[in-house]
Amino acid sequence: MAGQAAPGDKPGRLVGAWWVPALAISALGVYLALQVSSTEGAGRESLFNVAHPWSVYVFMSALVGLLVYGLVRHATLWRLGQPTQESMFSQVRQRLMNLGRLGLAQDKVRRDRYAGIMHWCIFSSIVVLTIVTAQVAIEDDTPLHFLEGRYYLFFSFYGDLFGLIGLIGVGMALNRRYFSDYHRIRWDERFEDHLIIVGLGLVLITGFLVEAFRIEVTELTQEPDWAKWSFVSYVLAEGLHIFEFPEGQVLSAHTWSWWLHVSLAFGWLGLIVFTRLDHLFFAPVNAFFLRTDSPGRLSRIENIEEREVFGIGYVQDFTWKQLFELDACVRCGRCTEVCPANLAGQPLSPMHLIQDLKGHLAEVGPDIQHAGNVGEDQRAVSPVAMVGEVIKDETLWACRTCGACVQECPVMIEHVPTIVDMRRYLVMDEARLPQTAQAALQNMEMRGHPWSGTALERTTWMEGLGDVPIFDGSQEYLYWVGCSGSLVERNLPITQAVFKLLTEAGSSFGVLGQEETCNGDPARRLGNEYLYQILAEQLVETFKSKNVQRVITNCPHCFNTFKNEYPQFDGHFEVLHHTEFLNDRLADGSLTATHQVSADITYHDSCYLGRINDVYDAPRQILEFVPGANVTEMRRNMSKGLCCGAGGGNMWQEEIGERRVNHVRSEEAIATGADQVISNCPFCIQMFEDGVPAVQPEEEGRLRPFDVAELLEQAVFGPQEAAPVAAAAEDDA
Amino acid sequence: MHFVVCAKQIPDPETPPSAFKIDATTNEVIPAQGFQPVLSQFDGIAAEAALRIKEAAGDDTKITVLSMGAESAQAAIKQVLAMGADEGVLLQDDAFEGGDSHTTAQVLAAAIKNLGDVDAVFCGRQAADWDMGQVGLLLAEALEWPVAILAKDVQIADGTMTTTRVLADGFETVTQSLPAVVTVSNEFGEPRYPKLQQIMQAAKKTVTTQTHDDLSINPGSVGAAGARLKLERLFIPESDTQVELIEGDTPEEQAQALVAKLQADKVL
């Protein structure tokens, strides 16, 4: 079990798996066409039985005009936004890769299997049928003639094939929309959704009818062997033939259906301008614009001390990329479906947040633009406050910054930075924040850690461990214990376990002890970028002055901050989470886990180690080293893992809503039947310590949370040597 | 109107007991490593009360922060300035050191008289170091102003201060004519979180420093020389109880054993 990867997690595949059957079917068609001998002279009058076919170009011009209009209209709104920090045209190679993998190959769409098949059916059908139609136009209106002979038959075949594939896709879509229980795609259902799917179905059906009428009066009697290549229309034509309509009527029906088909097709394409069909263009472009750095990094506010506005409280303060993203949203609901806050009935739905911002931009954008043109105050335009009214405070506070929404979004929207930007406005510009978050921030300011009221010191965990080496620059690694690892009772055994294992492995390391201070992560995620920068700059200085090169962290949040965010402050260190380091030591034999630890366990991926930093394997490999550990994965695991509820500063906030996130996740862990839930993050452990008893009131047989290091400690030193794990601290300051 | 908020910087009251040390020779708290002195939390609440009245009045009410202490107390003053106070005065003088509540009140009273036109003085219910809760009262006596202590609500309008005070078994609402002193209790609510822009502005503000000369105080009447209360000994109380953990195979056994002990000790 351990080390097993969930499907679809490996990046780097340019072409998605669904293209394989498409290519196979096409190849089969080519092969069959070559095998058929009696194809000499196959072909047809390209615009058979249609008067004034040139009017199609009128439609087309209208469509192009409409598309240009739509684009300009959108672009006017995007232009209200600010420049991006990172150039959108650097790292072009990686961006083109993203365009191909995430945009064209739709890697993320396939994270939902059913939707992946459905979307591929519709997408490939539209692409192929557009090519089919274009070929007809070229055949008819240019001197080029190629729709003849074997190619014509093959052309007939794949035209029908992809028409059929498109209909299958439409069928699957209809099934989800009208016959599934309240599916996520209906959480924000609009009239256009019916129009798009029914419209596409009609376009495809009328296309087949046109073909069928034509075949009935031409090929069916003249060249039945050719007709069979258009296998769907052929069957339809055969069906029509039974009624023996007079030829005049069939010709007339052909004409009518042709015009109907053409009108529907162009009408449907026109929907691109007015509906979420615009994702056809925006999604791949947004894939190109996707950040090329780590998703664990939030933007740095430059020259913060010279600014007058710090966060984003007005829609025009977003970057144009953030505004562009809003247009890419297709309301599929995938983000909301995986959002931990939403799962617990708390007031956040990432999809609605994006849609609300989009609606707000559409509503006030033109007036803001006008105000800018005539030199009026753009900030006075909006009659409603974006932060507070359009997006409620509690919505922003409910975010765990776990990145599940970003991970799932098929059109590459990055919700988390947008949410944090608005938190920055709440905290720094408005000073409007929950009391508990305020206490944590003030504590960081005053005491350099967020654990207001702790009775512990940063050195308490060292008691009874003999000489704990203090880092002086001569050791290879700095073991960074972190505030939670030293100031929260429950986590002391974890810190001690890591310490003992590092020592046992003969590693060269030291700790900072009293000199540790918060690295600022909670401040940044709670929206106090100013405090974060002060803390980060101080700590980078400390690290440099002590000649720190390599850091081992207890906590995935410290890990992410050092690894992904400190480079913004010229702090470049090699950063390892303790699970990575310990796994390497097990692999190279400096640690041996010999003691039997018979336990049924389940493994919980912390968001900041797993999803955000892609470390899924190292902790699972450690579990494989532990003799007797029997691992059962939870329903949601790896990149689809569910947050414990503590992320994004929610460790220090009161939760608002029906349930608490840690209760939801505890239930999932309990459902595996395991007796221990193993994680790698002090926050996760605390959330389980708190959540499990609420779900399992009986103490007997209750699931117990431990860190990977605590489990490994048992396996390396034996259960006697390892310190018993204290119960959760009951803190009453 | 012109309000004064008295702010005191104190050793961090959240210093964990294990890090809380006393120098027995000087009877002083040894600053714990990693713990900076902080604004006494009740003074932050007093500032909040003054700010709310200023905001409600919507006029050009001025708030001056007064702090008696060392140079480091600038930080406490800046904190209140960041919350929205207008001016800060640090009362710093070697002659002020080593005093008691009485001498502190004398210095503050002199500074308030020096400001001239003060309508109300806001103090915390007590400083979170010595926990005495008397400077506000002594200040009122020195100024000969009325005082209301332990306020959970304060309103000021038309020359009258209306205070809701916390009693042992309820609340009482009282009115007094200005000028007056009020000490604000934690029931009032939490102090605000300053906006970053205000923090930046506060950082740029200069805090005036005043000495006994500025206040025309006889140095022999304040500080250690003027103190009426002499600290003989400051110590960490020793816990004389050695806990007896009640063992037992079941909670029922433990409970019965405990009740038997309580009966033997005649507590039950």
Added chain:
Amino acid sequence: MARNILVVGELEEGALSSTTAELVGQASRLADGGQVSVTLLGSGAGGAASAAFEAGADRAFTSDDGGYDDYNSDPWVGAVENAVGQASPDAIFVAQSVVGRDMGPRIAARQGSAVAMDCINVEDDGGELKATRPCYGGNAQATYSFATSPAVATIRAKAFDPIEPRAGASGETVDLGAPADSRTTITGRELAESEGLQIQDAAIVVSGGRGLGGPEGFETVEALAEAFGTNRAAVGASRAACDLGWYPVSQQVGLTGKVVTPDLYVAIAISGASQHMAGCSGSKMIIAVNRDPDANIFATSKYGIVGDYKAVVPALIEAVKAAG
């Protein structure tokens, strides 16, 4: 050395308050031949004077005027100043109460002397009065002497035992007259909704903390208090629990809540941070139930049970009921 001591007395529903009796008792122990006086103001003062004499007072300054019933700073201070002028005390004791918190510093200021607030002990040390009081949120204690006279101290309830009542004792009674004008007008009083016993008066306080895990945990705590008897047990809560909204702030025990000094303090799922202990360390006995054997609360407890309160407290309820 003989010293005159004046106790600023308080009445509870027209009778001498128990704290006043304690202060008078300690005053008589420290008087060393000096005179112990007491002031009693408000309806019932005359009657309470005889109780004060039995409790150790030699002289009572009284006024039965109902104008004193609701404590108002200026008239009370005026009346007590009047008594001070006549009794020339070397020390003045006031309870650390609504009265004492306000009056202690004011009397001291007017007498040109100093006050030690919230004392847990006032003793004679080689002829000198010394007052000891907790400070630094309960982390430390400080002992003071007085450079000026009279020494004023506000003293916690139950810091001292009353003396054995001197049956039939009597003394001189001096009338303090009607209350003077006040700069403070009391416009309203609102008593907190209190069901039964006040937490400060209870002989047993059962308190719950954050470790209860939720407001429903207080049902168990309340059930234990009920088992002890509603006439002598009340329920308290830690600040953490009150901040979370699990229990009314009126029941908060701690530095910024109520200071309680019961015979028995039962701490359920309370870690025992010093801020909390500042509110209950004066209890005669503390016992604790906590999951964490290292919890700070055990450091000041006489007895403790390590375990989940959900299992232990119901068992305790049964055992208490069985014990009657």
